[in-house]
Amino acid sequence: MLLRTTLAAAAAVAALLAPAAVPAAARADSGGAIPALTDDRGRVLTLRGWNVEDKAHRGEQALSAITEKHFRDMRARGFNFARLLVFWDDLEPRRGQYSRAYLAKIERILDWAEKHDVHVLIDAHQDVFGPAFGHRGVPEWATRTDGLPFTPHPDDWFSEYFEPAVQRAFTHLYADADLRRAQADMWRVLAARFGDHPAVLGYDLINEPMGELREGEDLPTAARRIEREQLTPMYDRLADAVRTVDRDSWVFVEPTPIVGEGVPTGLRRIDDPKVVYAPHFYNTAMEAGADYDPAAGWIEAYEAAVTVYPKEHRVPVVVGEWGPLNNSLPNMGRFYEDAMASLGRYGSGWAGYVWCYGGGYCAVDGEGRFRTNKERTAQPYAEAVAGTVRTSAYDAGAGVYRLEYTAARRGGAATELSLPPSATGWRVRVEGRAWTRTENVPAGQARRVTVHAVPGAAVKVTVEPVRHG
Numbered sequence: 327m328l329l330r331t332t333l334a335a336a337a338a339v340a341a342l343l344a345p346a347a348v349p350a351a352a353r354a355d356s357g358g359a360i361p362a363l364t365d366d367r368g369r370v371l372t373l374r375g376w377n378v379e380d381k382a383h384r385g386e387q388a389l390s391a392i393t394e395k396h397f398r399d400m401r402a403r404g405f406n407f408a409r410l411l412v413f414w415d416d417l418e419p420r421r422g423q424y425s426r427a428y429l430a431k432i433e434r435i436l437d438w439a440e441k442h443d444v445h446v447l448i449d450a451h452q453d454v455f456g457p458a459f460g461h462r463g464v465p466e467w468a469t470r471t472d473g474l475p476f477t478p479h480p481d482d483w484f485s486e487y488f489e490p491a492v493q494r495a496f497t498h499l500y501a502d503a504d505l506r507r508a509q510a511d512m513w514r515v516l517a518a519r520f521g522d523h524p525a526v527l528g529y530d531l532i533n534e535p536m537g538e539l540r541e542g543e544d545l546p547t548a549a550r551r552i553e554r555e556q557l558t559p560m561y562d563r564l565a566d567a568v569r570t571v572d573r574d575s576w577v578f579v580e581p582t583p584i585v586g587e588g589v590p591t592g593l594r595r596i597d598d599p600k601v602v603y604a605p606h607f608y609n610t611a612m613e614a615g616a617d618y619d620p621a622a623g624w625i626e627a628y629e630a631a632v633t634v635y636p637k638e639h640r641v642p643v644v645v646g647e648w649g650p651l652n653n654s655l656p657n658m659g660r661f662y663e664d665a666m667a668s669l670g671r672y673g674s675g676w677a678g679y680v681w682c683y684g685g686g687y688c689a690v691d692g693e694g695r696f697r698t699n700k701e702r703t704a705q706p707y708a709e710a711v712a713g714t715v716r717t718s719a720y721d722a723g724a725g726v727y728r729l730e731y732t733a734a735r736r737g738g739a740a741t742e743l744s745l746p747p748s749a750t751g752w753r754v755r756v757e758g759r760a761w762t763r764t765e766n767v768p769a770g771q772a773r774r775v776t777v778h779a780v781p782g783a784a785v786k787v788t789v790e791p792v793r794h795g
Contacts, residue, residue, distance in 0.1 A: 362674050363576070363644065363675065369710040372674060372708055372709055372718070373644055373675025373676065374406060375405040375406060375409070375677050375681075376681035377409045377646075377647060377677050378396055378411070379410075379451075379680055379682075380392050380411075381462055384415075386427070389432070392435055396438075397438045398438075399694060400442070400681055402770070403746055404747070405704075406443065406744060407445050408447070408677070409530065409647075409677040410436075410446050410447065412450060412451065413462045414452075414456070414463060414468075415457050415462060417512060421468075421508065422511075436520060436526065437525075439525040440525040445527040446525045447527055447528050448516060448529050450513070450531060450532050452464055452532060454492055455496065456469060456495075457469075458495070459476055459491070459495075463533075464495070470495060471494050472494050474494050475491060476490070476491035496536055496537045496538060500557075509564065510563055510564060510567035511567070513529065513531070514567050514570060514571055517572040517575070521568075521571055521575055526575055528600075529575060530580065530646060531560075531565070531580075532560075534606065546589045549581075549582040549591075550589070550590075551592060552582060552592075553581055553591050558596065561579045561593075565577045566598075576601070577596070578602045578604040579601060579602070583608070585631060585632060586607060586610070588628050588631045590631045590634040590635065591605070591634070595639045603635055603639075604645070605632050605645060606647040607632075607645045607647070607669075608650075612651075612661075617658070618655070618657040618660060619657070628668075632672070633672050642674045643674060644673060644674050645677070646676075648669075648678060649679045649680075651686065653697060653698045653699045658699045662699050662700075663702065663722050666705065670718075705727065705746065706727035706743065706744065706752065706789040707727065708742070710741060712741045712779070713732050713779070713785070714731055714732045718730075725790065725791045726788065727787075728787070729787040730784075732783070733782055735781050735782050737780075740778050741778075741787075742774060742775070743775040743777065743787070743789065750792045750793070751791070754788070755788045755789075756777060756786070757786040757787075758783050758786055759780040760778060760779035760783060760785045762776065762778075
């Protein structure tokens with residue numbers, strides 16, 4: 327899940343980083359260096375949403391904390407994307423025995439997402455490998471430690487990744503032929519069952535993978551080696567497994583979490599035509615409770631690092647997790663403005679952590695109200711653009727969203743806008759050979775606006791708040 331402060335790891339990363347000029351990031355559109363995510367009609371997609379999870383329940387109660395309300399409420403706020411956490415230990419509690427009940431529960435959740443028009447990314451989630459170490463993810467029967475020690479760190483759980491037993495378990499997962507087959511078989515089961523489900527956009531093949539450090543190796547060097555030598559072939563294997571049953575969905579690949587400290591990934595090209603690069607966006611100091619420091623240049627360093635791989639390998643970017651724990655510190659409003667602007671410069675979307683009702687990382691409180699500064703994530707945006715995007719940007723200061731695109735030469739598909747609930751309402755202005763249509767929704771819910779254009783037309787769309795008086 328999240329990158330907690332780990333003193334040894336943070337020190338190694340900090341030693342690696344040095345001030346440098348940050349190049350302008352490529353835009354996530356067809357005219358930039360980073361390609362855009364597209365749907366089955368060729369429209370340019372923008373994903374805005376949240377992780378959806380239930381880590382507390384297992385067995386018969388697995389996924390019971392996720393309800394239709396999650397998807398109804400997200401869509402009502404204008405969000406169109408959910409990263410759904412599923413756990414291998416629940417799916418296959420014994421080798422070769424897959425839980426039909428668990429699969430049925432996943433399908434029920436996907437049905438809710440489809441009903442509310444939310445795209446879903448199925449995420450094979452792990453934290454500190456799995457249940458053998460008190461967390462969730464890889465089953466105990468697939469955990470091999472060679473008898474190496476493990477000491478829990480309840481106050482700094484991320485540091486458990488550096489325990490010898492956990493590191494050796496990752497090595498076996500990557501290296502042992504039978505575990506490789508088991509992981510591939512697990513993905514064949516998921517993709518065969520859900521590949522045709524209308525809500526499914528793709529598969530996140532493993533959450534925040536880690537590995538074993540070698541003697542004398544610092545963390546950034548180890549991360550790049552693990553990504554290059556172990557994660558790249560694993561992703562090739564798992565993508566091949568998915569493609570035996572699903573030719574159309576996107577496969578999402580993550581680097582290690584060390585990318586969050588501005589370290590470019592060592593991943594190599596994944597041999598698949600529909601790959602999405604899916605890093606996470608966390609800062610160790612903020613995870614430990616520090617306020618955002620705009621002068622530190624963390625967001626700029628992250629953006630420079632995270633755009634290297636998709637530029638080189640021509641794949642879209644979707645940030646799979648982001649969002650600090652303490653959102654009420656003095657500079658957190660500025661953080662959300664800077665982060666949203668940065669994500670919009672290079673990414674096809676993001677999933678915040680996490681859509682739940684309460685405290686901690688929850689997006690909303692028990693009454694369904696945005697928690698402090700989380701409301702800044704709800705902005706007007708183009709969910710799908712039927713054509714070539716020229717510009718797409720939100721001016722947070724003015725509250726104005728602007729989209730310019732050239733409509734597709736082949737007609738039929740429409741551009742879709744999402745406008746979050748607003749106390750004053752929104753005014754939509756369209757220039758060019760195009761016209762709009764707005765759906766009727768109850769007060770307090772996001773509006774959906776479709777733009778229909780003459781094929782090949784140059785279209786400009788401006789969305790601005792209605793100003794009274």
